[in-house]
Amino acid sequence: MEIYKEFGFDAAHFLPHVPEGHKCKQMHGHTYHLRVYIQGTPDPDSGWIMDFKVLKDTVLPLIDQVDHRLLNEIPGLENPTAENITIWFWDRIKKGLPLLSRIELKETPTTGVIYDGK
Secondary structure: OEEEEEEEEEEEEOOOOOOOOOHHHOOEEEEEEEEEEEEOOOOOOOOOOOOHHHHHHHHHHHHHHHOOEEHHHOOOOOOOOHHHHHHHHHHHHHHHOOOEEEEEEEEEOOEEEEEOOO
16 A cells, blocks of 8 residues: 655756756756655554654755755755656665655646655
């Protein structure tokens, strides 16, 4: 069984390695939506896989690091493609939430990345 929680943040970025003339080479912003999935078996006593507060308390400090920021200035995000942003989150969330099963990052309402650590 999986549970999930969604988070949102606004940030600017530019993609330094795309060809000249590509619109993403210029600084621009997105309203990102991050969905974090935890997989496990509900505890027989609590009935929970995990307390959503634990999930929230682990992810919100990371959201605070990127919200209303220029992502290119954050260590590890010098090339902030959606794929690289997703890996950045994964690496940090996984340390605090070993039951992490996958994350989804939506850059726009119709585009995003799904990552399970592989």
